[in-house]
Amino acid sequence: MTTKAPTASSSRSNASTPHDIDQLLIDAEADDEQVQQLHPVLKRPWFLLLGLVLVALNLRPALSSMAPLLSEVSRSLGLSAATAGLLTTLPVLCLGLFAPLAPILARRFGSERVVLGILLTLACGIVLRSSLGEFGLFAGSIMAGASIGIIGVLLPGIVKRDFAKQAGAMTGVYTMALCLGAAVAAGSTVPLSEALGNGNGSDWTLGLGFWIVPAILAAIFWWPQTRQRHGQHQVAYRVRGLRRDPLAWQVTLYMGLQSSLAY
Numbered sequence: 001m002t003t004k005a006p007t008a009s010s011s012r013s014n015a016s017t018p019h020d021i022d023q024l025l026i027d028a029e030a031d032d033e034q035v036q037q038l039h040p041v042l043k044r045p046w047f048l049l050l051g052l053v054l055v056a057l058n059l060r061p062a063l064s065s066m067a068p069l070l071s072e073v074s075r076s077l078g079l080s081a082a083t084a085g086l087l088t089t090l091p092v093l094c095l096g097l098f099a100p101l102a103p104i105l106a107r108r109f110g111s112e113r114v115v116l117g118i119l120l121t122l123a124c125g126i127v128l129r130s131s132l133g134e135f136g137l138f139a140g141s142i143m144a145g146a147s148i149g150i151i152g153v154l155l156p157g158i159v160k161r162d163f164a165k166q167a168g169a170m171t172g173v174y175t176m177a178l179c180l181g182a183a184v185a186a187g188s189t190v191p192l193s194e195a196l197g198n199g200n201g202s203d204w205t206l207g208l209g210f211w212i213v214p215a216i217l218a219a220i221f222w223w224p225q226t227r228q229r230h231g232q233h234q235v236a237y238r239v240r241g242l243r244r245d246p247l248a249w250q251v252t253l254y255m256g257l258q259s260s261l262a263y
Contacts, residue, residue, distance in 0.1 A: 049173070121143060122148065159174055189208070194207075
């Protein structure tokens with residue numbers, strides 16, 4: 001007796017089951033017509049976990065380190081209140097504006113290589129905003145926000161793919177590291193700028209520039225992942241009609257409201 005392979009239409013009709021919904025949490029390398037099939041072949045999963053934690057720690061310091069020094073930066077560069085507000089708004093906007101690039105880049109170069117490259121871009125943005133005056137400040141902030149937006153899309157897919165049986169726990173670890181990075185940067189940037197000022201008062205450029213250190217460290221630990229074979233994907237599902245899906249709009253509204261409270 002033979003079993004007929006499920007068609008695309010039958011896959012869509014069963015998409016509401018818990019198993020199929022779970023399968024929709026896919027690697028960003030899979031496009032709208034592809035769903036990740038989980039075949040992790042990791043030699044050192046603990047090293048990947050360490051890399052994920054270090055990368056996640058870098059997904060908020062570039063944002064949260066600016067607010068404690070904003071008044072000092074404004075005085076130093078003569079920024080108006082409106083310009084200072086724009087400075088804190090642009091990176092957050094970039095989180096959403098550049099996020100759609102993540103699956104495009106991942107399909108072409110692979111998620112691991114993209115994460116490494118964007119980590120280095122993030123480091124460049126951190127350096128740039130601490131130099132070249134007002135232009136560097138805004139250009140570097142945009143680069144940092146764009147980098148964080150792209151990496152933030154890729155990491156959850158990597159967690160789901162390579163830690164399929166521990167996805168819930170690993171997502172919790174990833175989220176904890178992300179929040180920890182935000183808190184540490186917000187609380188330590190001012191003391192760092194004062195300590196690095198060589199006794200001549202606070203130096204906001206050094207305080208903001210310090211966060212290149214964890215970014216480079218994360219890139220070093222992440223680099224081996226670009227040389228390791230990861231899971232492969234096959235065509236299994238096509239996502240359609242999200243703009244007409246009430247649940248999709250409810251989730252969008254919920255996430256938008258909680259983000260408005262945070263930012």
